[in-house]
Amino acid sequence: MPMNLAKWIRHFGMTNRLDRPEPEWDLPLALDEKKRTALAATLAQYQLGDGGGPCRLIARDAERLRAADEEVRKVIDLWFAEEAEHSRLLAGAVRRLGGTFVEDSFAFRLFNRSRRTFGAQFEMKVLLIVEIVSTAYYRLIRKHCGDLPVRQMCRLILRDEAGHIAFHRERLSACHPEGVSWHWTTAFFLLGAACAGFLWMSHGRWLRPLGVSACDLFSLCRQGLAHFHRRLPSSSKRKSRQHLPGKKKESRSIIFREGRVPFPMPSIFTHILENELPASFVHRDEVVAAFLDIQPLTPGHTLVVPVREVASLSDLPPEILTHVTALGQEIGSAIRAADPSVTGINWLLCDGRDAGQEVPHIHLHVIPRRKGDGLRFAGKCATAGRADLDDWAARIATGLGR
Ligand code: AMP
Numbered sequence: 467m468p469m470n471l472a473k474w475i476r477h478f479g480m481t482n483r484l485d486r487p488e489p490e491w492d493l494p495l496a497l498d499e500k501k502r503t504a505l506a507a508t509l510a511q512y513q514l515g516d517g518g519g520p521c522r523l524i525a526r527d528a529e530r531l532r533a534a535d536e537e538v539r540k541v542i543d544l545w546f547a548e549e550a551e552h553s554r555l556l557a558g559a560v561r562r563l564g565g566t567f568v569e570d571s572f573a574f575r576l577f578n579r580s581r582r583t584f585g586a587q588f589e590m591k592v593l594l595i596v597e598i599v600s601t602a603y604y605r606l607i608r609k610h611c612g613d614l615p616v617r618q619m620c621r622l623i624l625r626d627e628a629g630h631i632a633f634h635r636e637r638l639s640a641c642h643p644e645g646v647s648w649h650w651t652t653a654f655f656l657l658g659a660a661c662a663g664f665l666w667m668s669h670g671r672w673l674r675p676l677g678v679s680a681c682d683l684f685s686l687c688r689q690g691l692a693h694f695h696r697r698l699p700s701s702s703k704r705k706s707r708q709h710l711p712g713k714k715k716e717s718r719s720i721i722f723r724e725g726r727v728p729f730p731m732p733s734i735f736t737h738i739l740e741n742e743l744p745a746s747f748v749h750r751d752e753v754v755a756a757f758l759d760i761q762p763l764t765p766g767h768t769l770v771v772p773v774r775e776v777a778s779l780s781d782l783p784p785e786i787l788t789h790v791t792a793l794g795q796e797i798g799s800a801i802r803a804a805d806p807s808v809t810g811i812n813w814l815l816c817d818g819r820d821a822g823q824e825v826p827h828i829h830l831h832v833i834p835r836r837k838g839d840g841l842r843f844a845g846k847c848a849t850a851g852r853a854d855l856d857d858w859a860a861r862i863a864t865g866l867g868r
Contacts, residue, residue: 469636469637469639469640470636471537471538471540471541472537474541474544474545474633474636475537475540475541475544477629477633478541478544478545478547478548478629479540479544482548482625482626482629485744486622487618488558489555489558489559489615489616489618489619489622490614490615490618491558491559491561491562491615493614493615495562495563495613496612496613497563497612497613500675501612501675501676502563502564503565504671504672504673504674504675504676505559505563505565505607505611505613505616505672505676506559506560506563506564506565506566507565507672508607508669508672508673508676509556509559509560509563509565509607509616510556510560510565510566510567510568511568511571511573511668511669511672512556512600512603512669513553513556513557513560513567513568514567514568514569514570514571514574515573515574515577515596516549516552516553516556516600516623520578521546521547521549521550521553522542522543522546523542523546523581523586523589523590524578524581524582524589525581525582525584525585525586525588525589526582526583526585527585527586528586528589530586531586541633545630545633548626548629548630551626552623552626555619555622555623556619558615558619559615559616559619562613562615562616563613563616571668573664573668576664577592577596580592581593590634590637591653591654591657592657592661594630594631594634594638594694595654595657595658595661595691596661597627597630597631597634598631598658598687598690598691598694599658599661599662599665599687599690600623600627601624601627601628601631601686601690602662602683602686602687602689602690603665603669603683604620604623604624604627605620605624605686606673606676606678606682606683606686607620607676608620608621608624610676610677610678611676624741625741625744628740628741628742629742631694632737632740632742634694635694635697635698638698639698639699642698642699643699644699645698645699646695646698646699651695654691654695655691655695658687658688658691659687661687662683662684662687662688665683665687666680666683666684697732732775733775733777733825733826733827734825734827735769735771735775735825735827735829736775736827738757738771739755739771739773745757745758745760746758748768748797748800749793749797752773753772753773753774753786753789754770754771754772754773754786754789754790754793755770755771755773756768756769756770756771756793756797756832757769757771759831763831763833763841764833764834764835764836764839764841765805765834766801766804766805766808766834767831767832767833767834768797768801768831768832769829769830769831769832770790770793770794770797770829770830770832771790771827771828771829771830772786772787772789772790772828772829774786775827776827776828777826777827777828778817778818778828779815779817779828780817781828782828790830791830794813794830794832797832798811798813798832801832801834802834805834807836807837808834808835808836809835809836809837810834810835810836811832811833811834811835812831812832812833812835812841812843813830813831813832813833814830814831814833814843815828815829815830815831816831
């Protein structure tokens with residue numbers, strides 16, 4: 467699939483600008499002094515790197531890349547406009563926490579020098595890695611900061627970072643349709659480890675008082691890097707294709723070259739779970755998430771979705787299904803508690819296209835019912851004969867081995 471630059475122009479320029487409530491900076495601050503100073507210091511330092519510095523590509527050959535194509539230039543400018551927005555949000559947090567702005571630092575100078583020196587390809591790679599590592603950072607800040615407006619800010623930034631990472635994934639898939647090379651992979655993980663290590667070296671002293679350990683940061687960074695890499699076209703596919711006779715060798719030097727993506731696209735629910743699309747979540751953990759159905763059969767209609775993307779119920783490990791149903795049960799009770807007009811709940815799980823499954827990522831519908839809501843799943847069914855019922859009972863019992 468070719469890289470759809472128009473889609474990204476729409477995303478950065480329009481869709482992602484909707485529904486962005488400003489963090490409630492004026493809420494009373496209830497942090498103890500140690501935590502407040504640490505949080506202010508780490509965010510002030512981050513403010514400089516995340517959009518506070520030169521908010522554009524600064525590699526020596528960056529202009530050549532921008533000038534190559536009007537759409538490429540637009541996408542890059544819109545992407546950096548989001549970085550500038552992060553700087554503005556972080557400045558709001560630093561002001562709220564009474565911190566001091568940072569104008570220069572060794573880490574910042576090193577970061578810029580590495581971006582400048584090795585060309586635009588390398589700079590794009592560094593920026594991608596910084597987005598992945600920053601995602602780990604903002605997730606930890608969101609979890610440990612203890613301040614609602616800062617959490618609201620992290621939510622906005624994390625949403626943007628998810629878009630940036632998806633953008634890089636599509637860019638690289640178009641750029642390396644036959645898989646990234648082993649040296650690309652090695653450099654990616656080495657740079658990722660270096661970036662995470664550098665982040666801990668420069669921010670560890672402020673993250674520790676917030677309750678964040680080095681292990682928390684490294685394991686989230688590792689997960690983020692591995693997850694990103696797993697979803698790129700795989701190099702084993704590349705190898706097998708290279709052996710096809712008559713295969714034309716393609717140049718991989720252009721950053722935004724169009725190409726095919728030789729791997730199945732993630733489901734719309736995976737995009738939601740990775741914050742690449744908006745959703746109204748009621749719960750999320752490592753195994754299962756729940757969010758409101760965008761076309762509710764009745765108000766409150768919620769979907770319970772395992773994080774692991776499997777299309778069919780038979781491929782879902784039973785322990786995950788247990789999580790799904792346990793959460794479905796809790797959500798049902800929560801809906802009843804939230805709305806006294808709800809007097810019943812339907813569960814619906816469509817397994818297979820002929821069962822009405824539209825999204826090939828198994829999920830449980832939790833549908834609130836109210837007296838007289840008029841929702842009907844089917845017309846009146848004929849009463850089955852006992853022989854048919856017994857026959858089915860026997861066949862299913864045999865399948866269950868009972
Ligand atoms: P199913 O027919 O069981 O596969 O159900 C798919 C459900 O996903 C439908 O009820 C859709 O309304 C719902 N759905 C599709 N896209 C979204 C989305 N972006 N956010 C929330 N729900 C969605």
